[in-house]
Amino acid sequence: xxxxxxxxxxxxxxxxxxxxxxxxxxxxxxxxxxxxxxxxxxxxxxxxxxxxxxxxxxxxxxxxxxxxxxxxxxxxxxxxxxxxxxxxxxxxxxxxxxxxxxxxxxxxxxxxxxxxxxxxxxxxxxxxxxxxxxxxxxxxxxxxxxxxxxxxxxxxxxxxxxxxxxxxxxxxxxxxxxxxxxxxxxxxxxxxxxxxxxxxxxxxxxxxxxxxxxxxxxxxxxxxxxxxxxxxxxxxxxxxxxxxxxxxxxxxxxxxxxxxxxxxxxxxxxxxxxxxxxxxxxxxxxxxxxxxxxxxxxxxxxxxxxxxxxxxxxxxxxxxxxxxxxxxxxxxxxxxxxxxxxxxxxxxxxxxxxxxxxxxxxxxxxxxxxxxxxxxxxxxxxxxxxxxxxxxxxxxxxxxxxxxxxxxxxxxxxxxxxxxxxxxxxxxxxxxxxxxxxxxxxxxxxxxxxxxxxxxxxxxxxxxxxxxxxxxxxxxxxxxxxxxxxxxxxxxxxxxxxxxxxxxxxxxxxxxxxxxxxxxxxxxxxxxxxxxxxxxxxxxxxxxxxxxxxxxxxxxxxxxxxxxxxxxxxxxxxxxxxxxxxxxxxxxxxxxxxxxxxxxxxxxxxxxxxxxxxxxxxxxxxxxx
Amino acid sequence: xxxxxxxxxxxxxxxxxxxxxxxxxxxxxxxxxxxxxxxxxxxxxxxxxxxxxxxxxxxxxxxxxxxxxxxxxxxxxxxxxxxxxxxxxxxxxxxxxxxxxxxxxxxxxxxxxxxxxxxxxxxxxxxxxxxxxxxxxxxxxxxxxxxxxxxxxxxxxxxxxxxxxxxxxxxxxxxxxxxx
Numbered sequence: 143x144x145x146x147x148x149x150x151x152x153x154x155x156x157x158x159x160x161x162x163x164x165x166x167x168x169x170x171x172x173x174x175x176x177x178x179x180x181x182x183x184x185x186x187x188x189x190x191x192x193x194x195x196x197x198x199x200x201x202x203x204x205x206x207x208x209x210x211x212x213x214x215x216x217x218x219x220x221x222x223x224x225x226x227x228x229x230x231x232x233x234x235x236x237x238x239x240x241x242x243x244x245x246x247x248x249x250x251x252x253x254x255x256x257x258x259x260x261x262x263x264x265x266x267x268x269x270x271x272x273x274x275x276x277x278x279x280x281x282x283x284x285x286x287x288x289x290x291x292x293x294x295x296x297x298x299x300x301x302x303x304x305x306x307x308x309x310x311x312x313x314x315x316x317x318x319x320x321x322x323x324x325x326x327x328x329x330x331x332x333x334x335x336x337x338x339x340x341x342x343x344x345x346x347x348x349x350x351x352x353x354x355x356x357x358x359x360x361x362x363x364x365x366x367x368x369x370x371x372x373x374x375x376x377x378x379x380x381x382x383x384x385x386x387x388x389x390x391x392x393x394x395x396x397x398x399x400x401x402x403x404x405x406x407x408x409x410x411x412x413x414x415x416x417x418x419x420x421x422x423x424x425x426x427x428x429x430x431x432x433x434x435x436x437x438x439x440x441x442x443x444x445x446x447x448x449x450x451x452x453x454x455x456x457x458x459x460x461x462x463x464x465x466x467x468x469x470x471x472x473x474x475x476x477x478x479x480x481x482x483x484x485x486x487x488x489x490x491x492x493x494x495x496x497x498x499x500x501x502x503x504x505x506x507x508x509x510x511x512x513x514x515x516x517x518x519x520x521x522x523x524x525x526x527x528x529x530x531x532x533x534x535x536x537x538x539x540x541x542x543x544x545x546x547x548x549x550x551x552x553x554x555x556x557x558x559x560x561x562x563x564x565x566x567x568x569x570x571x572x573x574x575x576x577x578x579x580x581x582x583x584x585x586x587x588x589x590x591x592x593x594x595x596x597x598x599x600x601x602x603x604x605x606x607x608x609x610x611x612x613x614x615x616x617x618x619x620x621x622x623x624x625x626x627x628x629x630x631x632x633x634x635x636x637x638x639x640x641x642x643x644x645x646x647x648x649x650x651x652x653x654x655x656x657x658x659x660x661x662x663x664x665x666x667x668x669x670x671x672x673x674x675x676x677x678x679x680x681x682x683x684x685x686x687x688x689x690x691x692x693x694x695x696x697x698x699x700x701x702x703x704x705x706x707x708x709x710x711x712x713x714x715x716x717x718x719x720x721x722x723x724x725x726x727x728x729x730x731x732x733x734x735x736x737x738x739x740x741x742x743x744x745x746x747x748x749x750x751x752x753x754x755x756x757x758x759x760x761x762x763x764x765x766x767x
Numbered sequence: 768x769x770x771x772x773x774x775x776x777x778x779x780x781x782x783x784x785x786x787x788x789x790x791x792x793x794x795x796x797x798x799x800x801x802x803x804x805x806x807x808x809x810x811x812x813x814x815x816x817x818x819x820x821x822x823x824x825x826x827x828x829x830x831x832x833x834x835x836x837x838x839x840x841x842x843x844x845x846x847x848x849x850x851x852x853x854x855x856x857x858x859x860x861x862x863x864x865x866x867x868x869x870x871x872x873x874x875x876x877x878x879x880x881x882x883x884x885x886x887x888x889x890x891x892x893x894x895x896x897x898x899x900x901x902x903x904x905x906x907x908x909x910x911x912x913x914x915x916x917x918x919x920x921x922x923x924x925x926x927x928x929x930x931x932x933x934x935x936x937x938x939x940x941x942x943x944x945x946x947x
Contacts, residue, residue, distance in 0.1 A: 152926060152930070153922060153923055153926045155926075156922070156925060156926035156929055157907070157922050157925075157926070160900060160907065160925075162906070162907045162922065187933050188926075188929050188930075188933065190933075191929050191932045191933050191936065192901055192929065194882045194932075194936065195882055195886065195897065195901040195902060195932070196901055196902070204795070204796050204799050204800070205799070205809075205813055206795070207791075207795055207799070207813060207816055207817055207820075208788065208791050208792055208795065210817055211791050211795070211816075211817050211820045211821065212784065212787075212788050212791065214817065214821050215784055215787060215788075215820070215821060215824045216784055376826070507850065541915075564831075564832075564833045572773075572774070572777045573777060573780075573781045590782070590828070593828045641772075643773075643774045674774070676774070688781070697782055698781055698782030698828075699781055699782040699783065702781075702783070735784050735785065737785075750783070752782070
């Protein structure tokens with residue numbers, strides 16, 4: 143055997159050791175190794191290296207990072223600091239030039255009516271979102287208690303939007319800090335159809351490592367994304383500060399205080415909990431460092447009664463004892479009823495900014511979004527017959543082979559993503575609502591802090607995913623117009639250590655688990671969306687039912703009711719909790735995660751509701767029948 | 768690495784922090800091992816491991832179940848490490864300017880220290896596949912997914928890595944082999 147031939151086979155010999163060669167080549171290499179001393183020696187040499195690497199002693203000094211990781215997750219996740227950009231673009235801007243110029247009447251009421259309903263206002267905002275072409279506004283922000291040494295920070299900012307995806311946000315920190323070493327929270331985010339960039343303060347923790355700044359090290363992080371996918375959740379700009387489309391997607395929690403005047407203009411003053419207003423409050427928190435709010439804080443929002451632009455909003459500290467405990471745990475000196483953040487629009491116009499204002503040159507840390515545009519949208523087999531009036535916007539393919547069609551008008555958008563059917567069970571659908579469509583079945587999930595409203599259809603050969611900031615009803619109509627017949631997913635969700643988890647219908651979930659009780663009370667708008675029943679080999683069964691509002695659930699959970707039997711002791715918990723009476727038994731209330739647990743005659747029961755407080759948890763718990 | 772209970776992942780994806788905490792407990796050791804092998808600094812590895820899990824929690828909704836959860840998690844960890852390496856020069860400058868001492872090297876074992884150092888000395892493009900395949904037992908297909916390169920590239924890179932390691936360690940190993 144010649145030396146060249148052996149050299150040619152070396153890559154295959156390496157793969158042969160890993161069992162990664164196709165069967166025909168495996169046989170060929172094995173036969174060759176049996177007859178070639180040189181290749182056999184090479185195989186032995188690689189095997190020794192391979193063994194040396196695999197026999198390296200495991201590092202037994204691995205730090206336990208659980209506490210620090212979970213602290214970050216809990217403080218930024220369940221308390222909504224991670225309002226992700228997915229929905230922001232969605233919401234982008236939108237109020238209409240036509241509406242502003244011509245004036246707008248609330249549906250069903252006259253211009254001078256003194257009372258509007260929350261649903262009327264939400265409907266008007268949705269209408270405005272379809273026709274906004276451009277928007278530019280300047281604003282100020284006052285933020286209290288970001289740091290004990292900086293009781294008040296002040297910012298000036300500006301936002302630009304040009305439909306459907308050009309947007310820019312610029313925030314300048316004008317706070318008077320104790321010293322010049324404190325980093326200024328200046329943030330600029332720019333987005334176009336294909337690119338996205340952010341310039342934000344460096345993560346170098348100046349407060350802890352002041353020399354980082356003092357020595358003039360880089361104080362800013364610059365990141366750019368190229369080949370961006372349309373309405374990509376990870377690279378979008380906030381838009382509820384242009385038009386509060388997501389904030390007002392659901393009117394269950396919105397109270398109309400009445401007419402008011404801001405900037406000399408007629409407005410409606412709305413009051414809603416932070417858990418619902420997160421999209422607008424956090425819309426400018428694209429980068430940099432900001433204080434965190436509690437889901438039970440109160441947001442007052444003034445929307446222009448003609449254009450529906452938000453002219454002002456403020457966050458007021460909630461008064462619940464849970465809220466106070468949360469503030470104490472997070473080091474905030476908030477007083478109940480105190481204004482923590484005040485955002486005020488100072489000017490606005492519908493004049494479009496020139497394209498050069500949105501120009502992005504790749505700089506800093508550059509990443510690819512893995513999307514390539516093409517012009518085959520309308521002819522695509524997955525193009526829906528009905529798009530709620532949204533015209534085609536972009537089409538293309540991702541690096542993962544997904545076909546993407548996007549539709550948009552104003553700030554309203556729809557994305558259709560198609561990929562070949564997967565053999566594996568899409569477990570994430572286990573918490574989605576299973577619904578009958580005209581052609582088969584679909585799986586719907588409301589908007590959360592990390593994803594827009596979505597509806598999945600699992601056909602025999604293809605999987606189609608719809609994402610949108612349209613209403614759930616519109617999304618279902620669009621799904622019904624697709625030429626795809628959705629299959630019903632297997633009931634069995636998973637299996638672990640002998641336990642079998644199955645999806646059961648919410649309509650008869652409690653009948654299938656006689657130990658479980660059904661709540662007679664749920665907060666307004668909450669409906670059972672999914673139910674899972676688990677059978678353990680020892681005979682223990684667990685029923686978990688998710689309750690969500692149809693349009694949005696920004697904490698991603700909504701309300702989760704878990705009941706298991708037989709269970710005689712509460713599971714261990716690493717969280718801080720307080721003991722509470724649940725009826726005649728003693729329970730445990732974990733403040734941070736919002737989980738009420740108790741044992742009721744051999745049945746474990748838990749109400750988890752991270753966006754509510756103990757009083758609501760107890761109301762649900764004591765309503766179980 | 769064993770796969771987690773799918774329901775545990777589903778619960779974490781739905782925002783259940785208890786479920787996510789369980790995932791952290793199960794997988795922080797392998798994630799840390801991968802990260803420390805790539806960034807080669809314990810202190811940095813701790814930061815990157817934390818970032819990786821925070822990023823995983825944030826982007827868990829993107830995990831579609833079309834690959835192993837462990838593959839997806841290692842992809843997140845690897846990307847976090849690569850981001851850190853890209854920032855490496857600047858980060859080093861910050862540390863130097865601030866007068867901080869770099870943390871101790873990852874390895875403090877006498878056995879295998881040469882191998883670890885040799886692996887650490889490989890270019891990142893060769894280090895990644897050999898670590899995933901030979902230290903974590905990840906398949907070529909999964910490695911290709913994690914590194915976002917074709918399977919053929921994984922095959923050639925892991926061979927090239929082993930060949931380089933053989934050159935670096937070969938004589939010593941051969942001597943040891945001969946003495947035994």
